[in-house]
Amino acid sequence: MTDLTITIWNANGIKKQLINSILDHTPDSTLLFITETWLLTPQSFPTNWRQFHIYGQAHPRTYVGSMGISLLINPSSPFKDSIEFMPHDPSSPYYNYVLSCRLGTILIHCLYLPPSIDDPFALEILQSLTTESDTTTTTIFCGDFNARLGPLLGDHRTTSRGTLFNNEWLIPHGLTLWNTTLAFGQPTYYRLDGTSIIDWFISTTPLLNPSMQIRDDLSLGSDHKLVHLTFQYANQPSPPPSGHPRILWRLGKLSNDSEKIRQHYRYLGEQEQLFWNLDAEFNESTNPKPSWTPRVVRHKVRKHHNHLRTDYQEKKKDAAGWKLMQKLKSRRNNKFHERHAAFYVAGAELSTYFAGAEMLLAPGLMSDEEDIIQDNCVIARQVLRPTWRSDKSNAFLDELSALAQKSKTSKRLGRAPLPKEYVDAEVSPKPAL
The missing domain is CATH 3.60.10.10 (Endonuclease/exonuclease/phosphatase)
Structure with missing residues (x-):
C-alpha cells in the first residue's frame, strides 16, 4: 500500500x-x-x-x-x-x-x-x-x-x-x-x-x-x-494511455466484437482527433475499401465540409429543398431523443448484450428517413442505413426503437407508425447543419 x-x-x-x-x-x-x-x-x-x-x-x-x-x-x-x-x-x-x-x-x-x-x-x-x-x-x-x-x-x-x-x-x-x-x-x-x-x-x-x-x-x-x-x-496501474485517448474512450468498449463505430455521420475527424487506423478497419476481404492515410482523411473532411456549405446555401435558396432538410433533421433528433429515453429506462439490460453500443446514441449518427409517396400520399418511409453499421449495431438501435414505440403505445400517444423500408446507404446521410 x-x-x-x-x-x-x-x-x-x-x-x-x-x-x-x-x-x-x-x-x-x-x-x-x-x-x-x-x-x-x-x-x-x-x-x-x-x-x-x-x-x-x-x-x-x-x-x-x-x-x-x-x-x-x-x-x-x-x-x-x-x-x-x-x-x-x-x-x-x-x-x-x-x-x-x-x-x-x-x-x-x-x-x-x-x-x-x-x-x-x-x-x-x-x-x-x-x-x-x-x-x-x-x-x-x-x-x-x-x-x-x-x-x-x-x-x-x-x-x-x-x-x-x-x-x-x-x-x-x-x-x-x-x-x-x-x-x-x-x-x-x-x-x-x-x-x-x-x-x-x-x-x-x-x-x-x-x-x-x-x-x-x-x-x-x-x-x-x-x-x-x-x-x-495499492498501485494497480491501468493500461498505458492511448496516443489518442478519445478513441479509447469512445470506441474501446466495442473492440472485442470488432465493431468499431466509424463516425462518418459527424464528419468531425479532425476536430475530435479521431485518426482511425483505416487500413485495419476497412481493408477486409468481405468489404474491401480504399487504404486511407490520416492525411487523406483530413483532406476528405475538409472537402466534405466545403461541399456541405455549398449544398446548404443552394438548398436554402430552394424553399422545397430547405424544408426537406429541416424535416430530415427534425426526424433524426426525434429518433435520437426517443432512443435515448428508452436506453435510460432499459440501459442495464441492453448493456449486458450490446456492450458499449450506447456510443451509437448521438443525433448525428441516426439514419435519415425519407417519405415514400404514392398518389400524393405518404405510404411509408425509407430508412437509409449506413453500410458501415454492423448487424449487431442495427439490432441494438432497432431494440431501442421498439421499446420507445411500446412506451408510446402504452401512453396512448400518437398514431400507428408508418411502415418502414430499410436500405443500405453507401454515402451516409449528411449531418444536421
Whole structure:
C-alpha cells in the first residue's frame, strides 16, 4: 500500500508563470486539480508536470477568460503512469464544468459549479457523471461545489443548492462527504465578510486510512485554500494511455466484437482527433475499401465540409429543398431523443448484450428517413442505413426503437407508425447543419 494524495484548489485566476510557486506546496500530491484557472486555449503551464485542461471561456475585448479546470500530474509519483485522462463530449452542455480521469481502479471527477448557474442545472451535471464502470471500484468527486450544508459540515449557513445536493444526490447514492468526517468545521473559503466550506471531497465507497489537510496557513492569491485528501491505495496501474485517448474512450468498449463505430455521420475527424487506423478497419476481404492515410482523411473532411456549405446555401435558396432538410433533421433528433429515453429506462439490460453500443446514441449518427409517396400520399418511409453499421449495431438501435414505440403505445400517444423500408446507404446521410 502507498499513500495517494489528491489536491484541489480554486485559483480564481492564475498567472501561468506562478505555477511553480504553487507546486512547491504540493510535493507529495499525485494529482493537483485547479479550478477557475481562466486558462485559454492553447495555453499551458510552464512545468514538467503532465497536464490536461478544460479551457476557460474567452470574453470579448479582454485577454482573460473565466471558468477552466486543469489537472497536473506529479512526475515523481509512483502512480504517474497509471493515470488516464477521460475526455467528455465537447458538445455536451456539461462539458465546461468537469474534468475526469482514471487512476487504476479509481474514477475521479473534478468539478467547478459556479454560483451563476441555477441549482437544478448544477444537480443535472452531478447526476450525469458516471459513478461506476467495469474497470473501476471507486469514484471520487472533488472541487468547488459552491454549496453549503450548514450543521452537516460545521458551516454556519445552509444554501438551497446544498440542500438540493444532499437530498437528491448525496443521500440517494449513499455518498460519503469526507469534509464531514475528516475536517468538520474547517473552512475552505475565506473572505472579509466570513468563511464557508464549499470545496469538497466525496466518494462512492470507503477509503483506506483517509486524512484531509486544509492549508489555511497559506495565502496563494485566492480566497480558496489548498485541500489535500490522502489515503492508502495499492498501485494497480491501468493500461498505458492511448496516443489518442478519445478513441479509447469512445470506441474501446466495442473492440472485442470488432465493431468499431466509424463516425462518418459527424464528419468531425479532425476536430475530435479521431485518426482511425483505416487500413485495419476497412481493408477486409468481405468489404474491401480504399487504404486511407490520416492525411487523406483530413483532406476528405475538409472537402466534405466545403461541399456541405455549398449544398446548404443552394438548398436554402430552394424553399422545397430547405424544408426537406429541416424535416430530415427534425426526424433524426426525434429518433435520437426517443432512443435515448428508452436506453435510460432499459440501459442495464441492453448493456449486458450490446456492450458499449450506447456510443451509437448521438443525433448525428441516426439514419435519415425519407417519405415514400404514392398518389400524393405518404405510404411509408425509407430508412437509409449506413453500410458501415454492423448487424449487431442495427439490432441494438432497432431494440431501442421498439421499446420507445411500446412506451408510446402504452401512453396512448400518437398514431400507428408508418411502415418502414430499410436500405443500405453507401454515402451516409449528411449531418444536421
